[in-house]
Amino acid sequence: MDLKRIIPKSYQDELPIESLIVSGKISKDAVSMDVLFVGAGPASLAGAIRLAQLIKGNGGPKIQIGVLEKSQNLGDHCLSGAIINPVCFQYLFPEIENRDFPFRGQVVGDNVYLLTPQHSVRIPTPPMMSNRNFFVASICEVVRWLGKKAENLGVELLTGFPAKSLLVEGNRVVGVQTTPSGLNRTGKPGPQYIGAVR
């Protein structure tokens, strides 16, 4: 057998850094935010929620926190099912019971099988594959639920805005530039294209 080394980098195009990081002045039409998270996945939403909670809890100054998302509706681009360890939810929302999180049900056990062309052999569950007592969820439902919590804390959700480039001034990041939704890899309108930037 030919055990050739496969290096993923050799099969990927170079990142177009010159168009991903651009320098220039902020346009006068820009929407101003104190803190902006790009991409409304679970990570950004949890970050925005925690920041809003900390500022509220410490009686800090009112700041504008935004989350920019390329899909038209929250969760539209979050497709996977998931098994979730609820610890982050419990940390972010200590007042909420597990049964009130956007989960579908609790995992009661794991069966792991080794599959051969003809047979399946049950093997002991490797510890890192054990999901007992975690919860089954739809990432899209989780994201929509987190979005509502974020909005209730005053976070602004900006959907339908793909970020195109990071905008820098000197060595300071000052914002992001958006682009119309639905462009294909070459920057031309694809089937999802709905027009110019709103």
Ligand SMILES: Cc1cc2nc3c(=O)[nH]c(=O)nc-3n(C[C@H](O)[C@H](O)[C@H](O)COP(=O)(O)OP(=O)(O)OC[C@H]3O[C@@H](n4cnc5c(N)ncnc54)[C@H](O)[C@@H]3O)c2cc1C
């Ligand atoms: C098939 C599959 C199964 C998985 N199963 C599990 C599981 O069982 N348990 C588990 O814990 N995890 C699982 N994961 C991993 C989990 O989905 C990710 O770890 C998690 O979603 C990462 O969250 P995130 O917020 O970092 O990013 P994402 O969930 O990827 O969210 C990124 C968001 O950013 C948006 N976005 C991207 N680019 C731009 C842009 N240029 N401008 C604006 N918005 C943008 C996207 O539309 C998306 O909404 C699975 C992943 C996959 C693919």
